[in-house]
Amino acid sequence: MDLSVVVPIYNEAQNLEALHQELHEALAPTGLEYEAVFVDDGSRDDSFKILKRLAAEEPRDVVVALRKNFGQTAAMSAGFDHAQGKVVVTMDGDLQNDPRDIPKLVGKLAEGYDIAAGWRFDRKDHFITRRLPSKLANGLISKITKVKLHDYGCTLKAFRADVIQNVRLYGELHRFIPAIASLMGVSIAEVKVNHRARTAGKSKYGLGRTPRVLLDLITVKFLLSYSTRPIQIFGLWGLLSFAAGFLLALYYTFLKFIFFEPLWGKPGLLLAVLLMFIGVQLISIGLLGEMQVRTYHETQDKPIYAVRQVINYTPPAEGD
Numbered sequence: 183m184d185l186s187v188v189v190p191i192y193n194e195a196q197n198l199e200a201l202h203q204e205l206h207e208a209l210a211p212t213g214l215e216y217e218a219v220f221v222d223d224g225s226r227d228d229s230f231k232i233l234k235r236l237a238a239e240e241p242r243d244v245v246v247a248l249r250k251n252f253g254q255t256a257a258m259s260a261g262f263d264h265a266q267g268k269v270v271v272t273m274d275g276d277l278q279n280d281p282r283d284i285p286k287l288v289g290k291l292a293e294g295y296d297i298a299a300g301w302r303f304d305r306k307d308h309f310i311t312r313r314l315p316s317k318l319a320n321g322l323i324s325k326i327t328k329v330k331l332h333d334y335g336c337t338l339k340a341f342r343a344d345v346i347q348n349v350r351l352y353g354e355l356h357r358f359i360p361a362i363a364s365l366m367g368v369s370i371a372e373v374k375v376n377h378r379a380r381t382a383g384k385s386k387y388g389l390g391r392t393p394r395v396l397l398d399l400i401t402v403k404f405l406l407s408y409s410t411r412p413i414q415i416f417g418l419w420g421l422l423s424f425a426a427g428f429l430l431a432l433y434y435t436f437l438k439f440i441f442f443e444p445l446w447g448k449p450g451l452l453l454a455v456l457l458m459f460i461g462v463q464l465i466s467i468g469l470l471g472e473m474q475v476r477t478y479h480e481t482q483d484k485p486i487y488a489v490r491q492v493i494n495y496t497p498p499a500e501g502d
Contacts, residue, residue: 183215183216183217183266183267183268184214184215184216184267184268184269185209185214185215185216185217185267185268185269185270185271185284185288186216186217186218186219186261186265186266186267186269186270186271186343187205187209187216187217187218187219187270187271187272187273187281187284188219188221188258188261188262188265188270188271188272188273189201189205189218189219189220189221189261189272189273189274189275190221190223190254190257190258190261190272190274190275191220191221191222191223191225191229191233191257191275192222192223192224192225192229192251192254192257192275193225193226193227193229193384194225194227194229194275194276195225195227195228195229195232196382197275197276197277197381197382198229198232198233198236198275199232199236200277201275201277201281202218202236202240202243204277204280204281204282205218205281206218206240206242207281208281208282208284208285209281209284209285212285212288214288216242216267217242217243217244217265217266217267218240218242218243218244219244219246219261219264219265220233220237220243220244220245220246220275221246221247221248221257221258221260221261221264222245222246222247222248223248223251223252223253223254223256223257224248224249224250224251224252225251230245230247233245233247233493234493237493237494241494243493243494244264244492244493244494244495245491245492245493245494246260246261246264246489246491246492246495247489247490247491247492247493248260248487248489248490249489249490252487253354254354254356255351255352255353255354255355255356256351256487257487258272258351258356259351259487260487260489262346262347264492264495265343266498267343268342268343269288269291269340269341269342269343270340270341270342270343270346271284271287271288271338271339271340271341272337272338272339272341272356273337273338274337274338276380277378277380277381277382278306278377278378278379278380279300279336279337279338279375279377279378280338280375280376280377280378282376283300283338283373283375283376284338284340286373286375287300287338287339287340287373287375288340290340290371290373291340291342293371294369295369295370295371296341296342296345296363296368296369296370297339297340297341297342297345297359297360297363297368297369297370297371298339298340298370298371298372298373299331299333299336299339299360299370299371299372299373300333300336300337300338300339300372300373300374300375301331301332301333301336301372301373301374301375302333302336302375302377303332303374303375303377304376304377305377306377306378306379307377307379315392316333316335319334319335319392319395320332320333320334320335322399323358323361323399326399326402326403327358327361327364327399327402327403327406328364328406329360329361329364329370331360331370331372332372333372334357334358334360334361335357336375336377337356338375339359339360341359341363345363345366345368346359346363348363348366349362349363350476350480352401352476353394353397353398353401354394354395354398355398355401355402357395358398358399358402361402361406362402362405362406364406365405365406416465416466419461419465420461420462420465420466421461422461423457423458423460423461423465424457424458424461424462425461426457427453427454427455427456427457427458427459427460427461428454428458430450430451430453430454430457431451431454431455431458433450434448434450434451434454
């Protein structure tokens, strides 16, 4: 299989017919052996019924139906697990990504790159609620991760299969795949792609995602910079907190035993004890908890989704 196109779907019944037609019209002339992997992420409308009907007519369609709405990251992870192409392309199912850009992304990988990331250069979204926050977020993410991209939020991306198969996704990390993959020393190219205004359905994105993105950005920064030497960040803040508490406690010790001042009614003493406990315990517990969760998932190869039904998927033969 040359190419797998992974499309997460959530309540996109109004767009699926046009998406399906455009996708196959864009890929059929390329001469590539390809498949379209549609992942229904627990849609509440008729998305799965439409996908099932389309797959019955088109053997190159693979439909993966999740038992409930797990989120876009889990849906993409499910798509990656069922993709068999040497190149994996991801795109949204709302028709805002143009399937005709896929050959352009695949061609960029043929030049020797490992990842080709789409850049919605002329984005057709509202400036205040979508484009401005996205611009600020892209600048922040690029600065923190050191992976410079204009558009982290563009789902339209192409990956070599050996790259994407080694990326573990949690939370909202799908937008950070290029940054996470940079741990493997991959080469990343950015390609200007067409972006279209949404004509049907409702957007699943909004400012409400901002806190989750910021928290996942902290996780990505930790993974990129400190996953093999966490003591250098957690130990530093732990030492600073402990040192501040110790110095404060030392100050009150001098007040008590040198100047014979009573410590009753001085909340700073409790603050000193709290700072020392924070330095020794809370950060360590956070680190151990993060590592334990990752170990739990990865050592057991435990997925972050549950599949209800798979259509037209033939698992690779043993040894392939």
